[in-house]
Amino acid sequence: MLKHDVVVVGAGLAGQRAALAAVEAGCDVAVVSKLHPLRSHSGAAQGGINAAVGKEDSVDTHIYDTVKGSDYLGDQDSIELFCREAGPTVVEMEHFGTIFSRAPDGTLARRPFGGAGFPRTIYAADRTGLALLQALWEHLGTVHFQLYEEWALTQLVVRDGRVHGIVALDRRRGEFVQIGAKAVVLATGPFGRVYGRTTNAHSCTGDGVAAAYTAGAALKDMEFVQFHPTALMETAILITEGARGEGGILKNGQGERFMSRYAPHVLELASRDVVSRAIVTEVLEGRGFPGGYVHLELMHLGKEKIESRLQEICDFARSFAGIDPVTEPIPVYPAQHYMMGGIGTDAQGATNIRGLYSAGEAACVSIHGANRLGGNSLLETLVFGKFAGAAAAAYASSAAPPEIREAELDGVTAPWRAWSSRTDGEDPSTLRAEMQATMGRYAGIYRNEADLLEGLRRIRALKERYRNVRVVDQSKVYNVNLTDAFETGYMLDLAEVILVGAYARTESRGAHSRTDYPKRDDAKWMKHTIAVRGAEGPQLSYAPVAYTRWEPKERVY
Amino acid sequence: MTEATVKATFDIYRFDPGHDRAPRYQRYTLDLPPHTPVLTALLKIRAEVDPSLALRYSCRSAICGSCAMQVNSKSRLACETQIGPELARDGRIVIEPMRNQAVLRDLVVEQEPFWRNYDRIRPHLILDPRHPMPEGRENPMTTEEVEQFKETPRCIACAACFSACPAVEADPAFPGPMALAKLYRFVVDPRDQGHQDRLMRIQPDGLWLCLRCHLCTEACPKDVRPSERIRDLKEMAVAVQGGTEHGSKHAVGFKDNIRDRGVLNEMKLVRQTSGLVGVLEQLPQGLHIVRKKREILRAPHRIEGMDEVEKIYEALDRPEEKP
Numbered sequence: 001m002l003k004h005d006v007v008v009v010g011a012g013l014a015g016q017r018a019a020l021a022a023v024e025a026g027c028d029v030a031v032v033s034k035l036h037p038l039r040s041h042s043g044a045a046q047g048g049i050n051a052a053v054g055k056e057d058s059v060d061t062h063i064y065d066t067v068k069g070s071d072y073l074g075d076q077d078s079i080e081l082f083c084r085e086a087g088p089t090v091v092e093m094e095h096f097g098t099i100f101s102r103a104p105d106g107t108l109a110r111r112p113f114g115g116a117g118f119p120r121t122i123y124a125a126d127r128t129g130l131a132l133l134q135a136l137w138e139h140l141g142t143v144h145f146q147l148y149e150e151w152a153l154t155q156l157v158v159r160d161g162r163v164h165g166i167v168a169l170d171r172r173r174g175e176f177v178q179i180g181a182k183a184v185v186l187a188t189g190p191f192g193r194v195y196g197r198t199t200n201a202h203s204c205t206g207d208g209v210a211a212a213y214t215a216g217a218a219l220k221d222m223e224f225v226q227f228h229p230t231a232l233m234e235t236a237i238l239i240t241e242g243a244r245g246e247g248g249i250l251k252n253g254q255g256e257r258f259m260s261r262y263a264p265h266v267l268e269l270a271s272r273d274v275v276s277r278a279i280v281t282e283v284l285e286g287r288g289f290p291g292g293y294v295h296l297e298l299m300h301l302g303k304e305k306i307e308s309r310l311q312e313i314c315d316f317a318r319s320f321a322g323i324d325p326v327t328e329p330i331p332v333y334p335a336q337h338y339m340m341g342g343i344g345t346d347a348q349g350a351t352n353i354r355g356l357y358s359a360g361e362a363a364c365v366s367i368h369g370a371n372r373l374g375g376n377s378l379l380e381t382l383v384f385g386k387f388a389g390a391a392a393a394a395y396a397s398s399a400a401p402p403e404i405r406e407a408e409l410d411g412v413t414a415p416w417r418a419w420s421s422r423t424d425g426e427d428p429s430t431l432r433a434e435m436q437a438t439m440g441r442y443a444g445i446y447r448n449e450a451d452l453l454e455g456l457r458r459i460r461a462l463k464e465r466y467r468n469v470r471v472v473d474q475s476k477v478y479n480v481n482l483t484d485a486f487e488t489g490y491m492l493d494l495a496e497v498i499l500v501g502a503y504a505r506t507e508s509r510g511a512h513s514r515t516d517y518p519k520r521d522d523a524k525w526m527k528h529t530i531a532v533r534g535a536e537g538p539q540l541s542y543a544p545v546a547y548t549r550w551e552p553k554e555r556v557y
Numbered sequence: 558m559t560e561a562t563v564k565a566t567f568d569i570y571r572f573d574p575g576h577d578r579a580p581r582y583q584r585y586t587l588d589l590p591p592h593t594p595v596l597t598a599l600l601k602i603r604a605e606v607d608p609s610l611a612l613r614y615s616c617r618s619a620i621c622g623s624c625a626m627q628v629n630s631k632s633r634l635a636c637e638t639q640i641g642p643e644l645a646r647d648g649r650i651v652i653e654p655m656r657n658q659a660v661l662r663d664l665v666v667e668q669e670p671f672w673r674n675y676d677r678i679r680p681h682l683i684l685d686p687r688h689p690m691p692e693g694r695e696n697p698m699t700t701e702e703v704e705q706f707k708e709t710p711r712c713i714a715c716a717a718c719f720s721a722c723p724a725v726e727a728d729p730a731f732p733g734p735m736a737l738a739k740l741y742r743f744v745v746d747p748r749d750q751g752h753q754d755r756l757m758r759i760q761p762d763g764l765w766l767c768l769r770c771h772l773c774t775e776a777c778p779k780d781v782r783p784s785e786r787i788r789d790l791k792e793m794a795v796a797v798q799g800g801t802e803h804g805s806k807h808a809v810g811f812k813d814n815i816r817d818r819g820v821l822n823e824m825k826l827v828r829q830t831s832g833l834v835g836v837l838e839q840l841p842q843g844l845h846i847v848r849k850k851r852e853i854l855r856a857p858h859r860i861e862g863m864d865e866v867e868k869i870y871e872a873l874d875r876p877e878e879k880p
Contacts, residue, residue, distance in 0.1 A: 036668070038714050039613075039621045094695040097682045097748065099703070099710045106697030124710065130620065131710060138681040172661060201616040237618045311711075316618060319637045322592065429604040473609035475573045477662040481608040 001404065004030040004146065005396040007166060007181035008389070009153050009208055012040035013129070013381035014360025015187030016136045018349075019145055021389030022185075027396055029145040030179065032168055034152040034203065034483070037137050041189050041201045042381060045129025046240035046312060047113060048121035049093075049382075050375035051086035054110060057118040059083050066376060067550045069115045069271050070369025071510035071520065073221070073528070075546035078347045078365045082376075085383045090122055093382065098135035100124050101309070111245045111309075113374045115271035115557065119245075121375040126240050126312045129378060136382075151177070152483050153207045155412060156184065156215040156356070157404065163355035164402040166211075167412060171483065174476030176413045180404040182396035183355045185388050186212055186343060187381075190361040194491045194498065195336035196436030199231050199238040208362045210490030212343045213497070218352045219531045220344035220364040220543075222494070223501035226372055226511050227445050228337030229275035232321050233293045236335035239313050241374040243298060244268040246309055250279070251295045251329070252287040258294075263557040270557035273371040273511040276334040280445050283333070295329035334445060338377060340368045340511065341501075344530060344543075349388025355395055359388035366528065369545075370510020419485050425470030428481070428488040431462050435488070438462070439495055443502055448516045452503040459495045460537075466492055497538045501529045504540055522552050562588040565598065565640050566649040569610065573662050580660070582651075583607075591641030595633075595650065596624050598640060611663040619778055622715035626664050627653040632720035632776045655720035670729070671716045674736040678759070680743065683751030690748075702747050709742040709786060711779040718773035718783050724766050731766040732759075734773035734783030741786040744793065756790070756797045764790060765804020806830045816870050819860035823853050 006022040008015045011033035022029045033040070052062040062083040067074055090108065094100060101109040101123050113121040124131035148168065154176065155167040165180040191206025192198040213219055229250075230239040244250075250268055252258045262278040263270035270278075283292045298306050303326045307314055310325070317323045317330050342364040349357040360381040367380060419425075442455025466489055473481035507521035508514050526545055531538040565587050572580040585602050596614055603610050613623040617636045624635040629647045632655055643650045658666035690696065718734035719725055725733050732740075740759060743749050764787070773783040791808065800809035810829030814822055827836055827843070836843070847853060860866070 035615060035621075035623065036672075039615055039623050041616065041621070043713070044616050044618065044620045088693070091693060091695050095690045095748075097746070099706055099742075099746075100695075102698050102700060102703050104700065106699050108695055127620070127711065130713065134710075134712075141676065142681050201621060203615045235617075312620070320594075320618065427604070427608055429608065433604070471608075473611075475609065475611070475662065476575055477573060478611045478665045480603065480611055484608070 001180065001406065002030075002177065003180040003402065003404075004028050005181070006030070006183045006185065006389070006392045007032060007179055008185045008187060009033075009166065010040075010187035010189060010360070010362065011035070011037035011147075012042035012187065012189055012360065013132055013136060013378065014362070014385035014388075015185070016140055017382050017385030018185045018187055018357075018359055018389030018392065020136070020140055020143065021386045022393040023143045023145050025390055025393035025397070027393045030148060030181075031145060032148045032151045032153065032166065032179070034150060034171065034207070036149055037147070038133060040133060041204055042378070043130040043133040044201060044238070045378050046126040046238060047242035047245065048111060048123035048128045048375050049090060049132070049378040050113070050116070050120050050373070051090040051122055051379070052083065052118070052120050053087050053090070053108070053122075054118060054120060057120050059086070061117045062086065062120060064550060065116050066367065066373055068553075068555060069371055069373040070367070071371055071555055072522070072526065072550075072552040073224075073369030073509060073545060074367050075365065076548040076550060077546045079367050080548060081347055082367050082380065082383055086379055089379060089382045093132055093135060096135045096139040098124065098131050100131065111242055112269060113245050114241050114269045114275065115373045116375070121242070121245065123242065125308070126242050126310050132378060132382075148179075152486065153188065153211055154416065154486060156211045158215040158353055158356070159403070161354055163353055165404050167409070169483070169486070171478055174479055174482075176409060176416070178404050178406065178409055180402040182399040182402055183357060183392035185349065185392050186356070186358040186362050187360045187385060187388075188362045190339045191491055191494045192336050192339065193487075194435065194495045195439050196433070197231070197236045197440055198336040199228055199236055200336065205487035206362075206490050206494045207487065208358070209343055210493050212351065212353075212356065212358065213493060213533050216353060216533065217356060218344045219497055220341055221366055221369075221501070221529050222339075222341035222497045222531055223505055223529060224340035224370050224511050225336060225443070225498065226272055226338035226340060227276040227334040229272055229279055229334050230296050230332040231335035231337070232316070233291070233331035233333050235320050237316050237320050238337070239296060239316070239330060239332060240310070241272070243296060243310055243313060246305065247301050248296055248298045250275075251297060252282045253289040253294070254287055256287070258282050258287070266557045271371055271373060272337075273513075274557055276445055277513060279332075279334055289331065293331045293333040296332045297329045298325045299327060299329070338372055340364065340366070340370065340372055341498075344528075345388070347384070347387065348391040349384055350391060355399060357388040357392045359384040363388075370512060416486075419469055419471040420474060420482070422468070422470040425468040426465055427472065428469055428484040431466055431469065432484070432488045432491070435459065435462055435492060435495055439498070443499055446513050446515050447502055448514060449503065452499055456496065456499040456503065459492060459499060463492045463496065497531045500538045500540065501531060505529065526552065560590045563591050563641070563644060565589050565644055567598065567602070568649060568651045569663075570653040571610075571663055572660055589640060591644070592639050594636050595628055595638045595640060595643070595652070596635035599635060599652070611665050613665055620713060622713035625655055625715040625717045625720065627651075627655060627720070632656070632717040634715060634717065634778045637778060655716060657720055657722065657725045658716070668716060671719050671733065671735070674732040675714070675739060677732060677762070678736050678740040678743070679751070679755070680739050682743070682746065682749050683754070685750035688750055696748050698747060705745040706742055707786065708779070708781050709738050712738060712781045713779055715778065717776040717778060721772040721776035723770060723772065724768050728766055731763045734787065737764065737767070737790060738781050738783040738786045741790050744790065753797055756794045759790065760794050760798065760802040760804060764794060765802065765807070803830060815866070818857055819863050819866040820857045822856055825856070
């Protein structure tokens with residue numbers, strides 16, 4: 001019987017930072033990850049990490065920018081805490097060995113980013129996530145913990161409102177295993193693969209968020225889905241906001257620098273929801289390029305700057321789109337990129353289930369509110385990863401031992417094993433493809449009541465068909481067909497929550513744009529959506545937003 | 558946008574240790590646009606033809622390092638290898654698991670030895686309490702110091718280099734290109750206090766087993782150039798320790814040996830590298846070579862054009878003009 005004080009699920013930046021904090025608090029810690037930790041999606045983050053460390057910048061400005069970026073849905077007390085932690089967090093990562101880009105005076109280089117009053121995004125060329133992930137993983141190698149590599153979470157064990165551990169699939173052996181834990185930290189990242197056109201990795205399937213939802217955890221603000229303005233036209237591969245931060249410009253099919261119509265002061269460096277809507281509007285109104293996209297131009301920055309500061313995206317454009325950004329514009333169009341919503345937590349990562357914590361993109365504190373600013377997500381993983389790990393360790397130090405009933409494992413896994421013994425039924429990839437098409441069509445950047453209802457009808461029909469999902473692959477070893485089945489089920493649950501929340505929210509705020517309710521409605525909707533699983537699907541309630549110093553204003557960039 | 562497609566034939570290595578006695582190749586034929594990435598094609602096969610094909614994949618944008626495999630015998634990332642050029646060159650696409658790593662199933666390999674080698678080089682900053690980190694602020698680092706890392710921070714640990722490396726295949730004691738490129742990254746880090754110790758330890762620990770074939774550099778999808786960094790490590794190791802290790806003595810001996818006559822004196826090189834005891838140890842092998850190649854016993858004549866050789870050495874001894 002495997003047992004640990006703290007089990008961290010997910011080994012990206014948030015999970016690793018949580019594990020480090022729990023180890024430092026003296027706990028016996030295990031990390032469960034369906035990928036090798038260095039393969040985590042944190043490594044795909046390009047542009048940078050925000051910290052107001054420049055002389056002309058201030059923490060207060062970072063707080064204000066984040067509050068405004070959130071369209072006043074972010075909790076201001078948590079945002080204040082978050083921004084104050086930024087400087088020490090970045091310094092700590094430098095001390096752990098991160099190789100950051102440097103200014104001529106040897107300090108950390110900073111670049112401008114969307115929605116930010118000052119250049120405060122610290123970076124490592126355009127592979128900041130990779131640089132942080134390497135340094136944190138290598139630092140974590142100096143402390144003791146247990147790694148369960150390529151184990152996928154299949155269930156949380158929750159009894160009497162308290163977590164007792166997890167059930168996971170050991171992907172190499174094909175066995176389901178129970179791990180007892182006094183506390184569990186879910187840091188499983190996002191669920192962007194609910195959409196087909198996404199910058200997210202194939203593995204971003206919301207395993208932890210869905211398992212928490214199934215176990216009774218409250219999800220928060222799930223309807224707020226960020227679409228990144230600049231993804232490669234054909235493949236949706238991310239082109240960092242840093243490209244615009246370095247001076248890249250957007251042009252429509254008529255050669256116009258159209259952002260002047262949408263954000264007259266900061267143009268391309270408006271926040272992501274604004275730029276994405278602008279691109280979609282240009283295309284819908286017939287000013288895009290044939291095929292429906294716009295151009296991101298970098299040529300004027302010169303070969304040297306492009307190849308040194310934007311090295312990875314240069315490679316991406318060359319190898320995935322056959323475009324050389326030094327000499328040609330890059331065809332781009334928005335793609336799903338980030339989930340503002342997730343498992344509802346407080347600023348210490350605690351959920352409504354005792355012993356269950358969450359951090360990173362899986363969680364919703366909320367600091368991003370209705371729209372996240374670029375450069376704040378890497379910071380979020382590290383700040384709240386550390387807090388959640390420390391809080392889980394503190395809880396574990398006084399919690400009773402977990403109660404794992406080994407005899408129950410057979411019953412728990414029976415429905416999953418049944419997938420493999422069916423002789424008819426549908427392959428999970430069929431259902432996944434239809435879900436992705438549905439979400440892109442009915443719950444995209446612009447939404448309305450009729451679309452959302454139709455989307456919901458279709459997702460519920462898919463959930464019905466999922467009851468008859470079939471796993472053809474009979475092998476025990478590395479059965480991708482089986483993990484596909486789990487992931488598809490998770491995402492169908494989460495897609496439903498997104499739709500129900502979006503349908504109910506009859507206003508436009510941040511990334512949630514209702515064409516039938518185009519205005520922000522503070523009187524009615526300045527509140528968080530809380531979704532709990534009920535017998536008939538998600539049950540919604542609402543929670544107040546925390547205010548400190550910033551009164552809601554109209555957002556102009 | 559409708560696009561011309563090509564008929565793409567894939568021969569994919571299949572092996573499930575639970576069911577198959579031996580590996581087999583399964584053929585799949587699909588119509589696809591020529592710029593389709595191999596990974597996209599494999600996922601299409603999984604979704605539409607055969608869900609039992611096992612492989613690792615995640616980001617599909619050459620940054621997570623999951624999908625390294627052999628595409629027409631080259632170790633590549635499937636996500637950034639397009640089918641068009643492969644079909645044009647070889648007429649079909651043979652997909653096999655990476656080399657030098659045991660197959661778990663189909664295209665999924667056991668990576669434990671790869672990660673173990675990475676851990677072995679102590680991939681973290683080694684600190685010295687006499688040089689504490691600056692309190693509350695970052696270590697300053699000049700642009701020149703950042704440039705010393707070369708392209709090593711780009712490494713995504715995909716193991717394509719490990720798969721391509723004949724030294725890894727020949728000798729499990731060789732840490733492999735990725736681990737050595739990572740070692741270089743720490744040796745040149747101005748924050749690291751373990752430079753000398755790292756360079757001393759790596760010599761008996763496999764540094765000199767590199768064959769200098771540069772297949773790792775050819776395989777690397779991120780242009781990390783491991784073989785060039787291994788060359789740098791060797792130079793730094795000799796500078797720190799002098800030619801006292803077998804491998805370094807061989808390299809230094811080689812250089813002095815050629816300087817003498819412009820051509821290798823192999824008898825002398827064995828002495829320089831291994832000493833008299835070493836010569837005796839290698840006697841049986843030596844006699845075997847002498848039987849096949851009698852002229853090895855004679856010291857070679859100085860070659861014509863020694864002045865050119867001398868010029869090369871002069872250039873080598875001026876470090877700032879090193880090619």
